[in-house]
Amino acid sequence: MAETKTATKKGPATRDDMSGDPLNGVAPETALRLMRNMLLFRRFEEKAEEGYAIGKIGGFCHLHIGQEAVAAGSIGVLRADDYVISAYREHTQALAKGISPKAIMAELYGRADGCSGGRGGSMHLFDASKGFMGGNGIVGGQIPTATGFAFAIKYKKGDQVSLCFLGDAAINQGAFHESLNLAAVWKLPVIYAVENNGYGMGTAFRRVSAREVKDRGDGYGIPCHRVNGQDVIETYTFFSKLVETVRAGGGPQYVDVRTYRFKGHSMSDPVSGTYRSKEEVDKRVEQDDPIRMLRERLFEAGVMDQEALEAMDNEVRAEVNEAAEFADASPVPDPANLYQHAYATINEHGRLFVDGREDAPRARDEES
Amino acid sequence: MAEITYREALNQALREEMVRDDAVFLMGEEVAEYDGAYKVSRGLLKEFGNRRIVDSPISELGFAGLGVGAAMVGLRPVIEFMTFNFSYLALDQVINTAAKWLYMSNGQINVPIVFRGPNGSALQLSAQHSQSCETYYVHAPGVKVVTPATPADAKGLLKAAIRDNDPVAVMEGELLYNMKGEVPDDDDFIVPIGKADVKREGEDVSIITHGKSVHVALQAATKLEKEGVQVEVVDLRSIRPLDMQTVLASVRKTNRAVYLEEGWAFAGVGAQIASMIQEEAFDDLDAPVLRISQADVPMPYAKNLENFARPTVDRVVKACNRVLYRNGNGR
Numbered sequence: 001m002a003e004t005k006t007a008t009k010k011g012p013a014t015r016d017d018m019s020g021d022p023l024n025g026v027a028p029e030t031a032l033r034l035m036r037n038m039l040l041f042r043r044f045e046e047k048a049e050e051g052y053a054i055g056k057i058g059g060f061c062h063l064h065i066g067q068e069a070v071a072a073g074s075i076g077v078l079r080a081d082d083y084v085i086s087a088y089r090e091h092t093q094a095l096a097k098g099i100s101p102k103a104i105m106a107e108l109y110g111r112a113d114g115c116s117g118g119r120g121g122s123m124h125l126f127d128a129s130k131g132f133m134g135g136n137g138i139v140g141g142q143i144p145t146a147t148g149f150a151f152a153i154k155y156k157k158g159d160q161v162s163l164c165f166l167g168d169a170a171i172n173q174g175a176f177h178e179s180l181n182l183a184a185v186w187k188l189p190v191i192y193a194v195e196n197n198g199y200g201m202g203t204a205f206r207r208v209s210a211r212e213v214k215d216r217g218d219g220y221g222i223p224c225h226r227v228n229g230q231d232v233i234e235t236y237t238f239f240s241k242l243v244e245t246v247r248a249g250g251g252p253q254y255v256d257v258r259t260y261r262f263k264g265h266s267m268s269d270p271v272s273g274t275y276r277s278k279e280e281v282d283k284r285v286e287q288d289d290p291i292r293m294l295r296e297r298l299f300e301a302g303v304m305d306q307e308a309l310e311a312m313d314n315e316v317r318a319e320v321n322e323a324a325e326f327a328d329a330s331p332v333p334d335p336a337n338l339y340q341h342a343y344a345t346i347n348e349h350g351r352l353f354v355d356g357r358e359d360a361p362r363a364r365d366e367e368s
Numbered sequence: 369m370a371e372i373t374y375r376e377a378l379n380q381a382l383r384e385e386m387v388r389d390d391a392v393f394l395m396g397e398e399v400a401e402y403d404g405a406y407k408v409s410r411g412l413l414k415e416f417g418n419r420r421i422v423d424s425p426i427s428e429l430g431f432a433g434l435g436v437g438a439a440m441v442g443l444r445p446v447i448e449f450m451t452f453n454f455s456y457l458a459l460d461q462v463i464n465t466a467a468k469w470l471y472m473s474n475g476q477i478n479v480p481i482v483f484r485g486p487n488g489s490a491l492q493l494s495a496q497h498s499q500s501c502e503t504y505y506v507h508a509p510g511v512k513v514v515t516p517a518t519p520a521d522a523k524g525l526l527k528a529a530i531r532d533n534d535p536v537a538v539m540e541g542e543l544l545y546n547m548k549g550e551v552p553d554d555d556d557f558i559v560p561i562g563k564a565d566v567k568r569e570g571e572d573v574s575i576i577t578h579g580k581s582v583h584v585a586l587q588a589a590t591k592l593e594k595e596g597v598q599v600e601v602v603d604l605r606s607i608r609p610l611d612m613q614t615v616l617a618s619v620r621k622t623n624r625a626v627y628l629e630e631g632w633a634f635a636g637v638g639a640q641i642a643s644m645i646q647e648e649a650f651d652d653l654d655a656p657v658l659r660i661s662q663a664d665v666p667m668p669y670a671k672n673l674e675n676f677a678r679p680t681v682d683r684v685v686k687a688c689n690r691v692l693y694r695n696g697n698g699r
Binding site: 147352 | 393419424425427432433434435436437440442443460461464465470471473474475477509512532533560561563606608609610612640647
């Protein structure tokens with residue numbers, strides 16, 4: 001259940017304290033949309049795992065399986081012009097902000113039609129037109145950036161919200177502390193959502209941290225909240241209110257979003273073994289699967305039955321298969337464009353590229 | 369034209385660009401109420417208010433990164449580092465974010481930001497406050513670096529940097545802030561980024577340099593002139609982009625080159641330029657390209673040691689004599 005660590009604010013209601021409604025007042029069509037999104041995220045990640053196994057995807061690849069409710073329930077309440085930025089485990093967040101499965105899969109495949117033109121890969125997904133401002137591969141690196149979006153929103157007197165995802169391990173970085181202080185001093189419209197899956201790679205948070213995740217915004221006077229990120233209805237209800245609070249000038253917010261990663265840290269990390277036991281993982285998968293939790297709510301509310309769920313799943317699987325086919329058919333990026341977009345402006349004078357390669361662009365005044 | 373200081377020239381540039389474009393704001397330590405640690409922003413808080421002249425806490429990583437984020441969504445931040453030495457705390461945001469977002473996003477998100485402040489040594493500030501930081505910045509594609517040596521260049525290059533659509537580091541010199549010079553008062557006076565400037569013409573040897581070492585080179589040239597040697601001083605002004613045309617034209621004229629820089633030699637700017645000269649003008653050279661730099665040690669505090677570690681006029685004169693195969697005592 002959601003908790004808010006301030007005297008006046010109370011977390012949104014959950015099924016436990018509201019009578020009867022398994023959807024907690026969330027509209028049935030919204031709940032169905034959340035289910036569809038989470039299914040899409042799950043099937044997309046499974047397809048990515050498969051693509052990695054057969055060598056279509058290279059480099060690092062971090063899956064969100066088990067954490068689908070976080071993106072669905074938080075980004076699901078945002079407007080198109082709100083900003084989202086994240087770390088390197090961000091496929092589902094990019095999907096949630098509206099980047100198509102085709103464009104993301106093509107990016108994972110390193111193809112020209114990828115959402116980053118094949119220059120970013122799994123860790124660096126972008127669509128500025130949809131307000132998805134990237135995945136940062138440096139732990140905590142996106143936190144000052146998100147704070148800058150919020151600074152710009154306030155500077156331009158806008159009413160958008162900047163939503164920053166970070167892992168629990170990122171809150172031990174200096175960038176986190178500097179950013180929270182800046183956001184608090186200037187009352188910026190930013191939400192720091194800690195996807196707290198308990199592990200920074202293979203190191204349990206509690207082994208390397210003196211204080212719990214949930215209190216860490218406290219030192220800066222930022223309201224701290226906690227939400228069960230496996231329960232998409234709770235997450236959605238919670239973020240709906242929180243985003244409106246920020247939009248109305250409520251200043252920065254900090255959320256400990258409790259979640260659990262069902263897969264390894266990356267493709268080279270087994271699901272369990274060295275740093276977490278098989279028993280632990282099995283138990284969490286059994287108890288905390290966000291899709292199963294929503295399914296139970298939907299069935300209980302009579303909004304969906306098994307048949308409808310299977311139909312939805314088939315639809316989503318088809319969409320994901322289509323994305324993989326699209327990615328596979330997409331051309332590789334043209335090497336002739338290697339130097340493009342290193343700079344926005346190629347100055348009239350002087351060489352920007354000094355690698356001595358013949359195909360490196362020269363200054364305009366050196367051409368001819 | 370008016371004769372003003374380097375500091376006033378920077379102040380004019382900031383003021384004019386802020387009047388011209390509401391998206392421009394200045395953020396850094398002591399920039400507002402204190403009027404700037406080196407008084408570059410004097411009077412700007414009064415004129416523009418605290419929305420646009422913003423005092424930050426001592427959080428280089430935080431406020432530089434905030435600027436980077438703001439630049440991605442339509443603002444044109446000018447981030448002042450009290451000195452570039454402190455910017456090492458912020459390098460992650462410069463190198464891993466500002467320099468990479470446009471490329472990794474396939475051209476979707478550019479980062480029009482200026483990082484500025486004093487760079488290099490001053491007087492007895494010892495090891496942590498005397499570093500020339502330009503090599504860290506020029507090393508990464510995605511960043512541009514300019515190093516104005518005169519008041520006019522300071523104004524023109526800072527204005528160009530603010531108008532540029534990429535991250536630009538404007539590296540000033542603490543010992544230059546009081547230097548006076550003629551500066552155009554035209555609101556649209558720009559020194560184009562990437563254009564070197566021949567600060568003194570000569571036939572016999574080229575000293576190529578950047579930043580405040582330009583003045584060391586000019587003093588060496590004056591000294592050598594008394595011995596009948598005509599030195600050409602090429603001021604890069606901009607290290608990235610790099611105006612090799614002007615460098616090569618000078619080397620082709622004099623057939624001898626010395627690179628002078630304030631910072632360390634290892635993988636320094638001079639190393640890059642010397643390499644490019646031998647690649648592109650080997651047949652024009654009558655002597656190896658020599659490099660004069662700071663001694664390869666952290667800068668010491670004691671006055672005599674500091675002077676000994678610096679690339680001084682005498683060392684530059686000696687290097688010129690070596691590439692001229694002169695003994696330096698009137699032959």
